[in-house]
Amino acid sequence: xxxxxxxxxxxxxxxxxxxxxxxxxxxxxxxxxxxxxxxxxxxxxxxxxxxxxxxxxxxxxxxxxxxxxxxxxxxxxxxxxxxxxxxxxxxxxxxxxxxxxxxxxxxxxxxxxxxxxxxxxxxxxxxxxxxxxxxxxxxxxxxxxxxxxxxxxxxxxxxxxxxxxxxxxxxxxxxxxxxxxxxxxxxxxxxxxxxxxxxxxxxxxxxxxxxxxxxxxxxxxxxxxxxxxxxxxxxxxxxxxxxxxxxxxxxxxxxxxxxxxxxxxxxxxxxxxxxxxxxxxxxxxxxxxxxxxxxxxxxxxxxxxxxxxxxxxxxxxxxxxxxxxxxxxxxxxxxxxxxxxxxxxxxxxxxxxxxxxxxxxxxxxxxxxxxxxxxxxxxxxxxxxxxxxxxxxxxxxxxxx
Ligand SMILES: Cc1ncc(COP(=O)(O)O)c(C=O)c1O
Numbered sequence: 001x002x003x004x005x006x007x008x009x010x011x012x013x014x015x016x017x018x019x020x021x022x023x024x025x026x027x028x029x030x031x032x033x034x035x036x037x038x039x040x041x042x043x044x045x046x047x048x049x050x051x052x053x054x055x056x057x058x059x060x061x062x063x064x065x066x067x068x069x070x071x072x073x074x075x076x077x078x079x080x081x082x083x084x085x086x087x088x089x090x091x092x093x094x095x096x097x098x099x100x101x102x103x104x105x106x107x108x109x110x111x112x113x114x115x116x117x118x119x120x121x122x123x124x125x126x127x128x129x130x131x132x133x134x135x136x137x138x139x140x141x142x143x144x145x146x147x148x149x150x151x152x153x154x155x156x157x158x159x160x161x162x163x164x165x166x167x168x169x170x171x172x173x174x175x176x177x178x179x180x181x182x183x184x185x186x187x188x189x190x191x192x193x194x195x196x197x198x199x200x201x202x203x204x205x206x207x208x209x210x211x212x213x214x215x216x217x218x219x220x221x222x223x224x225x226x227x228x229x230x231x232x233x234x235x236x237x238x239x240x241x242x243x244x245x246x247x248x249x250x251x252x253x254x255x256x257x258x259x260x261x262x263x264x265x266x267x268x269x270x271x272x273x274x275x276x277x278x279x280x281x282x283x284x285x286x287x288x289x290x291x292x293x294x295x296x297x298x299x300x301x302x303x304x305x306x307x308x309x310x311x312x313x314x315x316x317x318x319x320x321x322x323x324x325x326x327x328x329x330x331x332x333x334x335x336x337x338x339x340x341x342x343x344x345x346x347x348x349x350x351x352x353x354x355x356x357x358x359x360x361x362x363x364x365x366x367x368x369x370x371x372x373x374x375x376x377x378x379x380x381x382x383x384x385x386x387x388x389x390x391x392x393x394x395x396x397x398x399x400x401x
Contacts, residue, residue, distance in 0.1 A: 009135050018344070019360075022351050034356040034386035039331055039375040041244035046300045048244075049293055056289035057248070062282040069274035071097025071252070075287035079252055082291055088227050094255045094262055096269050099278040101208050101238045101251040102132060105172075107276075108234055108253065109136035111268055112202050113169040119204075120163055120171045122155065124364040126178045126206070141168070142365065145180060152326060153182035157191050164195075170202040171195070175225065176209050179334055179364050179373045181327025183213070185221045189228065196231035202265075203233045208241040209330040211298055212305065217328040229256030232265060239283075241331070243290055243297050250283045301377075305331065308376040308383045315387050322391055334361075335372045339395025343369050346395070354389035 026033060038044060070076065076092035083090045098104040113119060115137035121129050123142035133140040143160040147153055160171065173192060175184035184192070184205070196203045205225035213222045226235050238251030253269070255262050283290075312333055316322045325334040341349065343360035350356045361371025372390070376383075 009137070012131075012134070019347055019351070022348060023357060026351065026355065031355055033351070034354075034378075034382050034389065036356065036358045036374045036378055036383060036386040036390075038378050040246065041241075041301065041377060042247060044304070044377045045379045046244065046297075046304065048300070049296050052293055053245070053248075053290065056286035056293075057282050059282065059285040061285050065281060067277045069270045069277065070095065071279055072281075072284040072287075075250075075284045076252075078288035078291050079254075082294075083224065083226060083254070086224065088224055090226055090254050090256070094266065096253045096255070096266075096273055097279045097284065098238075098251045098253065098273070099249045099280075100240060100246075101206065101236045102128065103278060104234075104236045104238070104251050104253045105129070105132045105204070105206075106136055107269065107272055108170070108202075108204055108236075109133055109138045110272060111265065113138045116167065118165060118168045120160060120168060122172065122174055122177055124177075124180060124361070124366045125174055127364055129172065129174075138169075139167075143171075144367075145177060145182065147180075147325065152328075153177070153180050155184070155188055155192070157188070157195065160192075161195050161199075164199050164201070168199065168201060170204050172204045172206065173225070174206040176212075176222075176327075176329040178209065178330055179332035179359075180325070181209075181214070181330040181332060181334075183210075183217065183221045183328050184225070186223060186228070189225050193229065193231045193233075196233075201231070203229070203231050204236065205233060206236045208237055210237065211242055211294075212301065212331060213329040214309070214327060215306065221328060226254055226256045230258065232257040232261040234265075239290065243294060244301050245290070245297075248283050248286070248290070250279055250287060301331075304380075305376045307380050308378070309333065311380060311384055312374070312376075312387060315384075315391060319391050321395065331376055333374045333376055335374065335390075337370050337372055337390075337395070339370075340397040341395050343371060346372070346393075350390060350393055354393065356386040356389045358386070358390060 076095040079095050080090050080092040118139045118141050119133055120143045121140045122145050130140040141163055144156045145153055146156050173184050233256040235254040239248050240246040316324045321338045323336040343362050347360045359373040
C-alpha cells in the first residue's frame with residue numbers, strides 16, 4: 001500500500017523474498033554459507049597490490065578542491081589513454097567522470113528522458129537496471145536476448161525495434177551482458193547503431209565487464225562500441241569491475257557518435273554533473289596510477305575466473321542433468337538444470353539443506369525455469385563445495401524444502 005509521504009518510485013511488485021529471509025536466518029544462526037552469488041571482488045581473497053593502491057589514493061594534491069564538472073583532466077587523459085591503447089580515439093573532452101556506473105546511468109536517464117519516457121533494456125540482464133530507470137521516473141521496457149544452442153546468445157533486433165514507441169529515448173546494451181556473458185559484437189552493434197539512427201535514439205553501452213573476455217573469445221568480438229559509433233553513443237565503464245575496486249568509486253561516460261550530437265549532449269551533461277560533482281578528489285588524482293595497476297589486478301581476477309570456470313566444466317561435464325552455457329566473458333556462469341524442482345524451490349532447498357547460495361534465473365528475468373546463475377569469483381574451495389552440493393542435490397519435486 002502507498003504511504004502518502006513517499007514517491008511512487010518505491011512502489012514495485014517485489015515478490016515476497018523467501019530466499020533473502022532464509023539467508024538472514026542462516027546468518028543469524030552463525031552458519032557459514034558456500035556463497036556462490038558473491039561478486040564483491042574485495043571479499044573473495046584476491047591478492048591486490050594494496051600498498052600501491054593506497055599510495056595512489058594518498059596524493060597531497062587531493063587536499064585542494066578544484067571542481068571540474070567533467071572531472072579532473074589528468075584522470076580523463078588517463079582514461080583516454082586506456083582507449084587509445086586499444087586503437088580507439090576518444091578525446092579526454094568527451095569523457096565525463098561519475099562516482100560509479102550506476103550513477104552514470106542515472107545521469108544519462110536525466111539527460112535523455114522526460115518523466116514516463118522509455119528506455120529499452122536487455123532481458124535477461126542486470127537486475128538493478130530497471131530500478132535505476134524507475135528512480136529517474138523513466139520506464140524500462142525489456143527487449144529479449146535469446147539463447148540458441150547453435151548460435152549462442154543474440155539480441156532479438158526485430159523485437160527490439162518493434163518495441164520502440166514515440167516515448168523511447170535510448171537503448172541500453174550491456175556488453176558483455178550480466179549474467180549471460182555475451183558481448184554485443186560488431187555485427188549487433190552496427191545493427192543497433194542503424195536502429196538508433198533510424199529512430200533518433202541514443203545508445204547506452206555498458207562495458208563494465210569488457211576487460212574480462214573468456215580465453216576463447218575473439219578480440220574482434222570484444223571491441224568497444226566507441227570504435228564505430230555513428231548514433232549518439234554513451235559508453236559506460238568504471239573502476240568497480242575494471243580494477244575490481246568498487247569501493248574507490250570512479251566511473252565514467254565516454255560520448256561517441258556524430259560530432260554535433262557529441263557537442264550538444266556534452267554541454268548538457270556538463271551542466272548536469274556540475275550540480276552534483278560526485279567523484280571524490282583523491283580517486284581522481286589516483287586514477288592514472290590506479291589504471292597503471294590494471295594488468296596486475298586483472299591478472300588476479302582472470303586467473304580466479306579461469307580456475308572456477310574449469311572446475312565448473314569438469315564437475316558439470318560429469319553429470320547428465322546439468323549444462324553450462326558457453327559464455328564469452330564477464331564474472332558469471334549460467335547453468336541449465338533438468339530436475340523436478342522449480343527455480344525458487346531449487347535455490348531454497350540448496351540453501352536450507354546444504355548451506356549453499358546461488359541465484360535463480362528468475363532473479364535475472366530468465367523467462368524459463370531450470371536456470372541457475374553463479375558468480376565465478378568465490379574462492380575455489382567454496383566454489384567446489386557449493387557446486388558439489390548443487391549437482392548432487394535431490395531434485396525430486398518438493399514437499400517443503
Ligand atoms: C552490468 C553492470 N553494470 C553496472 C554495474 C554497477 O557498477 P558500479 O559499481 O560502477 O555502479 C554492475 C554491477 O554489478 C553491473 O553488473
